[in-house]
Amino acid sequence: MLQDDTILIRIAEKKDLPEVRELLRETWHDTYGKNVSIEELDTYLDTVYCEKNLADILNEDRENCFVAIQSGNIIGWMRLKRDDDNDIFHLISIYVKPHLQGKGAGKLLLDQGCRIAREYRFEKITLGVMAVNKKSIEWYKKQGFVEIRREPFTWITTTVDNIIMDKVIFFD
Numbered sequence: 001m002l003q004d005d006t007i008l009i010r011i012a013e014k015k016d017l018p019e020v021r022e023l024l025r026e027t028w029h030d031t032y033g034k035n036v037s038i039e040e041l042d043t044y045l046d047t048v049y050c051e052k053n054l055a056d057i058l059n060e061d062r063e064n065c066f067v068a069i070q071s072g073n074i075i076g077w078m079r080l081k082r083d084d085d086n087d088i089f090h091l092i093s094i095y096v097k098p099h100l101q102g103k104g105a106g107k108l109l110l111d112q113g114c115r116i117a118r119e120y121r122f123e124k125i126t127l128g129v130m131a132v133n134k135k136s137i138e139w140y141k142k143q144g145f146v147e148i149r150r151e152p153f154t155w156i157t158t159t160v161d162n163i164i165m166d167k168v169i170f171f172d
């Protein structure tokens with residue numbers, strides 16, 4: 001029998017969090033390991049993205065988190081945040097497991113992000129990406145994002161150059 005490798009997107013749930021944290025660990029090591037030490041990435045994961053903080057994020061009214069599922073496994077994660085006071089819709093994070101990148105999961109997650117932004121009548125999606133992360137910058141450009149400015153981002157002690165990008169949301 002052929003295996004069904006369909007990718008599904010659904011709202012993240014508390015039971016997903018251990019798997020989400022492992023996905024973040026693996027993807028951060030792969031993406032940022034040359035620029036930020038593995039110890040610092042793991043410390044950031046165990047403090048800022050500890051299971052309790054992630055559970056709080058899931059319960060936060062202004063946030064929406066989604067997972068991409070394939071064959072019963074979590075292969076992608078996306079976190080969105082609405083800042084109504086400043087009229088900013090943030091794509092805070094989007095990650096797909098390294099060996100499953102380039103197969104459509106990121107695009108499905110981002111499409112869902114655009115749907116949520118549209119639902120809340122935001123005209124743009126905003127994100128920050130490390131300037132050295134050329135591959136993802138090219139991916140974002142292909143998805144319609146443009147650079148608007150640069151600003152520093154600090155992990156725990158390491159400060160990096162971040163590119164802030166915007167994508168205009170179209171309404172039917």
Ligand SMILES: CC(C)(COP(=O)(O)OP(=O)(O)OC[C@H]1O[C@@H](n2cnc3c(N)ncnc32)[C@H](O)[C@@H]1OP(=O)(O)O)[C@@H](O)C(=O)NCCC(=O)NCCS
Pocket residue numbers: 027031094095096097100101102103104105106107108128129130133135136138139140142
């Ligand atoms: C960036 C990321 C989320 C994209 O998800 P993905 O699943 O790899 O991307 P997809 O397979 O959905 O991409 C689909 C489309 O992008 C294109 N694409 C893929 N990689 C690309 C690249 N590096 N540059 C330009 N286009 C690219 C594909 O050709 C495809 O185009 P099509 O729809 O016209 O056929 C994922 O690669 C990732 O997690 N990267 C590492 C972590 C990271 O940097 N996250 C962002 C932090 S700010």
